[in-house]
Amino acid sequence: MKQLQPINNSVPVEKVIPDNMAQLFLPLYLKHPAVLKLRDAGIIMAGISEASAGFRLRRTPDFLFALFTRSGCGEIVVDGDACELEAGSLYLAPAGREQLYFQKGAGNWRFLWFHLKPDAAFLQPPPPGAVTGRCGDSARLEEAMSGFAAETVRSMRSLVSSDEQPPGSFYSDSMSLAESLRSFHLEVDASNQNAEALAGLYAELIFGLLDRAFLSLLARYDGDERSDCLDRLWSRVIAELGREWPLEEMASIVHMSIPTLIRQVKKRYDATPMQMLYHLRLKRAVQLLLSSRLPVTAIAREIGYGSVSSFSTAFRAEYGVTPRDYRRRQPGGGPFS
Template identity: 25%
Template sequence: MSPHNSSSNGSEDVLVLGDSTFLLVRSDAVEERPWMAGSPVCPLLKQHHIAHVGILRCRYPFEIVRTDQSGSYMMACFGGEGSVRVDGAWKTVRSGEACLLPPFVQNSFRCKEDKKWDFCWVRYLESREQKPIVSQNSPVLKEYDGGPLKAAIEGMYSETCGMNSPSILGYWVDLAHQYALRFAQPHDYDDRLWRLWNQVEPDLNRKWNLCELAEIAHVSEEHLRRLCRKRYGRSPMQHLTFLRIQRAKHLLSSTDDKIETIAHSVGYENAFTFSTLFKKWVGWSPSQYR
């Protein structure tokens, strides 16, 4: 497929596909966006709250901006490299790496002018009341073999376009979901990191510093940096900010607390500082998000 290009200003969704090609399997035909037209439907995806899966081979000037991504988005790159905006900054995702974007933030990705970019994805559909697949132990960017996930999506696509057997589709859907979970919810936790964030997360309003975090983990500050970079793709202090932003998002959507009160509860004395940081990470101000 090669849908028509479309774009809009920075406050709206952007879709520029250019000469990119992709295959897509979606959970239903209710949301008939132009770029989804003609793609097969697999209702079994709904069992795992998956909106759609796909494989994309894109070239410049490919660009996508989703101002309200209502579900976790996991992409695994198997060729070339591209740029993804996460944690308020652009990061490069290369072949052999995967990226996990949390729900209810502004998601943006684009192709580099001189690079091809091939990746597969699983896009979940989650409500604000539902616990997302993203957790405190979820990485944002790290090494990952996307080959098995790509094969599962290819198998699912072929079956939906062919015999469309529910029993066989069930296997492909389960595989795609499990491969996404393998990245989003890794089980090879480092006990030091588990102990650290389990102690920090209930006390996010405390003024944590790197020295205190390293003491809890019983490692040096530099070693803690290395552990967090390897596990999460973030520094320890960036991961602390991630946990605070996640807590703030939950409070904004589930309580009527004032923004200043929420800021204090997640460790920020100044509501303006909190609002500026929140907008950088999420894409909207706290009041807009609410």
């Protein structure tokens, strides 16, 4: 059976997995059509865990970590900030921050978890820090995850009876697939009629439920937070207008993908990022023409134009006159060129 290459590079620095802890890792390492749907959506790893007393894991991941608590209680600490996780809670932790999570209380802690690519389209832009909220769909999500695992295996039934295991570097603490299915009472001996199609439908349901949960969770960032991010971007650009500003760098500053940056700028300003840069450069040129004695050649360099001719062409297109004529027409305009 062909397997996808491991892409999860996070190595736990502290890991305690009790022997009686049940875990179902979704088989996202397989080259199966339903698996590829989830991988293409940005889901690297996912599973259902029933954590018993003593479970704890500490790491600094290179992925976003989403955790849905189904029952019991756990706690997660990210950058020293602790959050108790009760039934119905949803927690999204950022990439690149140390996190510790563990079981609390007398009973087992049952939770669903997802490792997500930082550039997953349905999480753009990712929040700058950890976010917590509620999710009313966690039961349906668990059913979809269980159905996905069962139907994927039914369509590849030889997996359960073979000695093949997930890649150790990918799911290093995973049970065997057969043990995982048995621990969650998932039967795969039934007919495999339509199993591949059903696995695909379960994959779509998983993505749909995740998308809805995250849209609700991140709604608070759709307004002022994103506007603040863009304000900070333009302040940075204005401070360094004399250099090139590729889209990749602009998107990185606001923690957005390039398509999301373009969409957010269009939504707020009815312009593209490059049009905004063009506007800011010419606005600065007007300020310098009116308030300074700098020659036009120096102004062109200061706002990022490589030649006076290209600067003059852009300025004339915007204001109908050349920079020199604009300066001369203003009260007190001098002969500087």
